[in-house]
Amino acid sequence: MKPDPIDQLGARLFEIARNEPVPHAAEQRALAAARLEVARKPEKIARFSAVRGWLMAAACVALAASAALLLRAKDEGLGISAEPPILAHAPSEPRSVPSATVRETPPIAPIAPIAPIAPTAAVTAKPVPSSAALPVHSAAASLSDELSALKIASSALSAGDPQAALRALDRYDRVLKGQKLRAEATLLKIEALSRAGQTGAASALAQRFVDQNPGSPLVDRARSFVVNGSEEMKR
Amino acid sequence: MIGIPSKAPPAGVSQTATHGLSIDSLVAQHYGFIWRVLRGLGLSRADAEDATQQVFMIAARKLDAIAPDRARSFVYGAALRVANNARRGLRRRREVPDDEVLNEPEPEARSPEKMAELVRARQLLARVLDQLSEKHRRVLVLAELEQLEVPEIAALESIPVGTAASRLRVAREKFRATLLAMRDQNPFVDEP
Numbered sequence A: 001m002k003p004d005p006i007d008q009l010g011a012r013l014f015e016i017a018r019n020e021p022v023p024h025a026a027e028q029r030a031l032a033a034a035r036l037e038v039a040r041k042p043e044k045i046a047r048f049s050a051v052r053g054w055l056m057a058a059a060c061v062a063l064a065a066s067a068a069l070l071l072r073a074k075d076e077g078l079g080i081s082a083e084p085p086i087l088a089h090a091p092s093e094p095r096s097v098p099s100a101t102v103r104e105t106p107p108i109a110p111i112a113p114i115a116p117i118a119p120t121a122a123v124t125a126k127p128v129p130s131s132a133a134l135p136v137h138s139a140a141a142s143l144s145d146e147l148s149a150l151k152i153a154s155s156a157l158s159a160g161d162p163q164a165a166l167r168a169l170d171r172y173d174r175v176l177k178g179q180k181l182r183a184e185a186t187l188l189k190i191e192a193l194s195r196a197g198q199t200g201a202a203s204a205l206a207q208r209f210v211d212q213n214p215g216s217p218l219v220d221r222a223r224s225f226v227v228n229g230s231e232e233m234k235r
Numbered sequence B: 001m002i003g004i005p006s007k008a009p010p011a012g013v014s015q016t017a018t019h020g021l022s023i024d025s026l027v028a029q030h031y032g033f034i035w036r037v038l039r040g041l042g043l044s045r046a047d048a049e050d051a052t053q054q055v056f057m058i059a060a061r062k063l064d065a066i067a068p069d070r071a072r073s074f075v076y077g078a079a080l081r082v083a084n085n086a087r088r089g090l091r092r093r094r095e096v097p098d099d100e101v102l103n104e105p106e107p108e109a110r111s112p113e114k115m116a117e118l119v120r121a122r123q124l125l126a127r128v129l130d131q132l133s134e135k136h137r138r139v140l141v142l143a144e145l146e147q148l149e150v151p152e153i154a155a156l157e158s159i160p161v162g163t164a165a166s167r168l169r170v171a172r173e174k175f176r177a178t179l180l181a182m183r184d185q186n187p188f189v190d191e192p
Helices: A005-018 A024-077 A100-104 A143-158 A162-176 A182-195 A199-212 A219-223 A229-234 B023-040 B045-061 B068-092 B112-130 B134-145 B150-157 B161-181
Strands: none
Touching: A005 B023, A005 B112, A005 B134, A005 B161, A024 A143, A024 A182, A024 B023, A024 B045, A143 A162, A143 A182, A162 A182, A182 A199, A182 A219, A199 A219, B023 B045, B023 B068, B023 B134, B045 B068, B068 B150, B112 B134, B112 B161, B134 B150, B134 B161, B150 B161
16 A cells, blocks of 8 residues: 555654754753753852841841830830839839839840851852862863863852952953853853942843843843843932 | 763762752753754754753752652753743744754755755744644654653653543644645655
């Protein structure tokens, strides 16, 4: 029986699609980006822990202040205050109003200053590799060299040292002339500039990245650093 | 296995989840699968590359939560979501050409004519698949591009095996009818 030509055509179309070569360069870029993402995860967790710690400290202070105000309001409601009441008609009589129970209540201790929460070990203990440790290449660097450079920048950011990150990224540009992970490097630079307080430069670079790479998987993250005109004016 | 240079991660940074799934093995095992699925779902080569990278960045962030035996399901689910977003983005910027320019040598393309034929064949397949509903397209892509069995398709789609079988049957019928209607675009007409 003669095979159906439409079925044959369909089978052939699918066979061609199946045999389309997987782009290995893109696969390597994806792996490098995914590795960086894994490397950045502890930093995010540490940052979240630190933020959570500060929030808890702020909540404790607010709670203590509220308690103090509440007790004071209660005291005032009962007519008990730090100042003795003025008794015009019986100045010489010993005061009987203050109750022992109220007196026995220990005075509210002044709110002790809460020691700043120490940054988590992941932030402080992580050594920032020196950018001098970067491989020196004048020709195009390998993917692993570029990845190492970006990991140094990423570690510096994790350790709260945006200047070291910027130095590592500068070296990535000048010495390695990195190309394979250019998008990831740009994003790290945007983040480093932002954390270094150079929000204007970070925003401009982020905007340029968004304009030039509208389809990049990193574009949403870059966009989050773009400061619009009105916000910029406020600064 | 691809020739990824193995570089030790920086101190204190694990590239492996607590249950032993590493991002390297995840990419090595599933990159091709995800890339082909995204191509089958209608993304251009460049968009499929970007979207596949995005899928593995999502996987990298959730590495600890991915059970090794559910890794393929996880990346497949992520790919469907990323593909939907990518296609929405594409609709917004329709000026972007559908690039079929190959930057890697293709074994089947022995001549420029053959290359053009391959491109036309892929375009025809994309046009036919575009006529199918999303659910029919997905099962057909899994069956014909990935050559998965019905139970595997059912598992990935999270549907009963019977539903997957009937959906695949309907998808094949619709594909055939659509291809029949577009047979004048057959890029192989010159061949016997």
